[in-house]
Amino acid sequence: MVCCMCSRSVQILSRQLKVSQLRVFHIIAMDTVPPAASGVRSASSFLFDKAFVDGQWVGAKSGSVYQITNPSTGKVIGSVPDMNGDDTQQAIEKANLAFLKWRDTTAKERSLILRKWFDLTIQNKLELAKLLTAENGKPLKEAIGEIGYASGFIEWYAEEARRVYGDVIPSTAASKRMLVLKQPIGVAGMITPWNFPSAMITRKACAAIAAGCAVVLKPAEDTPFSALAMCQLAKEAGLPDGVLNVVTSSRDNAPAVGNLLCTSPVIKKISFTGSTVTGKILLQQSASTVKKVSLELGGNAPFIVFNSADIEAAVQGTMVSKFRCSGQTCVCANRILVQEGVYDQYVARLAEVMNQELKVGDGFDDSTTQGPLINSKAVDKVESIVEDAKRLGARLGCGGKRSDKGVNFFEPTLLSNVTLEMRCAQEEIFGPVAAVIKFKTEEEAVAIANSSSSGLAGYFYSQNLSQIWRVAEKLEVGLCGVNDGLISAIEAPFGGVKESGLGREGSKYGIDDYLEIKYVCLGGI
């Protein structure tokens, strides 16, 4: 499955220029929205043009940098170092030195630092959100929501740090005591995507840091600034140098950075969020050192509406599940399956609500609900998926083409009469396209839902209690929304089955991925 075919929205600029020569930033849009209160820092004060290694702001050894553009306006926001394997190696060594001290801190010490980091993030929520909107394009309201979600993981792991319990096992011999210790796994390598530039950082890094691990993290090429801003706040909160390191790299250098993280014997754990294609590469590379690997990969969520459903609730659930981040989330409704008895009613109402509620525009415009896609290649992909559906007989309810708002915008689109051979019914669309398929029976809907190699989120709407139990149990997914389209929560385990990934993040389970279990047998008693 091809999960995301985004292209470079950044251009690799004059690689030989010194970083200092490029320290010219135009955050016009970000700073035209006034700060939340006097004394609060501006969004551009969180814009760092260096990577963060061993508590220091550093450039690439080569001096190379690359530019990041606002996907809405195409304007350059700034530049960051284009780091390679050499730079990553240095970050790994620094992280390892930091780990040797950090693992010996008490859970309470780690908890207090994370708590302070959380407080600082909340204090600067709006400014961090503006930075996020500038580099990702999502509407400011959604960006504020993401910063709330991201900081929630910092708070959660501040609390979970103190709840890592071992065990005492009833011994089989009177002279022995059998104990289980949980210890930090070591330095963790992390690679994150552009669609949640803050939350994907904290969901991983804070679990690791709470457990006593150190981190080397590579954010997506398109959205490094949110990750770097988080480093600044972590430093202010008192996180020791080297515990959190962020290595920035262009898409050209990403494979080298990723390969080093996966093959380095110093790195003991890889955590990745992104496409299934990339996840498989990293899993293979990690085999060489038998690393523990967590993968949060692509989805292809079924969204089933049964005859018994509350149609108004199902339409509202579709809106929130399908159109958040302009359809660019891994848990977006992808294959909307509607039973024949309510099909026409659902399609008509969805078209009405889409026309009423969705407004395409710049993320800093208050009325915008649909920002740009991340880059022009993403728009090309969505356009070709819609063209394929139209060619094979899908009916267009609204949208269907590029928006006149700018090169990276696509109109919210409704396709009905969708059939299973169409690309929109097979691939992760990753754009604002609702593709509605008609089905007859529950068995047919479940079979279609489970026919995908992905198994991240799945949703269904029904008011029949027996059906709710049956379908919830049968859907092959890691996350299941019943009469609800927005189900992610800090307290709940997030992760997929089948080719959607390995492991769980968030919740009481998330920290386990950064812990080793050690059995200690105490003899001679």
Ligand code: NAP
């Ligand atoms: P992607 O192309 O796989 O990129 C994700 C990250 O991997 C980026 O940092 C990227 O760097 C890096 N990368 C790409 N190729 C690499 C390689 N060969 N070696 C090492 N690193 C490499 O995915 P994306 O387009 O950013 O994100 C969209 C996908 O992520 C969708 O499929 C979505 O469903 C999935 N996703 C899943 C979850 C989840 O929790 N399950 C959450 C969010 C997104 P560059 O940016 O430099 O290319």
